Amino acid sequence: xxxxxxFGGGLELLCDSQKIHKVNVxxxxxxxxxxxxxxxxxxxxxxxxxxxxxxxxGDTVRPGVLVLVNDCDWELSGQLETTIExxxxxxxxxxxxxx
Numbered sequence: 245x246x247x248x249x250x251f252g253g254g255l256e257l258l259c260d261s262q263k264i265h266k267v268n269v270x271x272x273x274x275x276x277x278x279x280x281x282x283x284x285x286x287x288x289x290x291x292x293x294x295x296x297x298x299x300x301x302g303d304t305v306r307p308g309v310l311v312l313v314n315d316c317d318w319e320l321s322g323q324l325e326t327t328i329e330x331x332x333x334x335x336x337x338x339x340x341x342x343x
Contacts, residue, residue, distance in 0.1 A: 245268065245269050245270070245271065245278055245328070245329075245330050246266070246267070246268055246330060246331055247266075247267050247268075247269055247283075247328065247330075247331070247332055247333070247334060248264065248265070248266055248267075248331075248332075248333045248334070249264075249265045249267055249287065249291070249333075249334050249335075249336070250263060250264050250265075250333065250334070250335040250336070251263055251265075251335075251336050251337075252335065252336070252337045252338070253310075253337040253338035253339060253340075254338045255298075255299060255309070255336050255337070255338045258292050258293060258294055258295055258296070258298055258299055259291050259292060259293060260293050265291060267290075267291075269282075269283060269286050269328075277327050277328075278327070278328040278329075279324065279325055279326060279327055279328065280311070280313070280318060280322075280323065280324050280325070280326040280328065280334075281303060281304075281324040281325070283328055283334065284300060284303070284304065284305065284324075285303075287299075288300050299336070303324070304323070304324055305336065308338060308339050308340040309336055309337070309338055309339070310335075310336070310337040310338075310339055311323075311334070311335070311336055312334070312335040312337070313326055313328070313332060313333075313334050314332055314333055315333075315335075
């Protein structure tokens with residue numbers, strides 16, 4: 245499944261400072277749908293190069309990370325159970341900044 249993943253607000257630093265990633269994610273074995281829960285596991289394994297604890301806490305994103313699926317807040321679409329479809333754009337933005 246082809247997806248576009250975007251990282252901002254400092255999260256791109258965890259992915260070799262690359263903000264936009266065009267990726268191909270396989271469906272989990274025996275599944276017909278890709279959910280955000282599976283995608284987050286895939287991102288942690290395949291894209292996060294350092295300090296995954298700054299992005300993931302348990303099986304979800306850390307507090308302070310805004311997640312948008314096709315410009316819609318994932319809290320409105322089911323969070324971890326949000327179904328991802330071909331060519332979706334998922335954006336992760338850290339809202340926590342030093343100062």
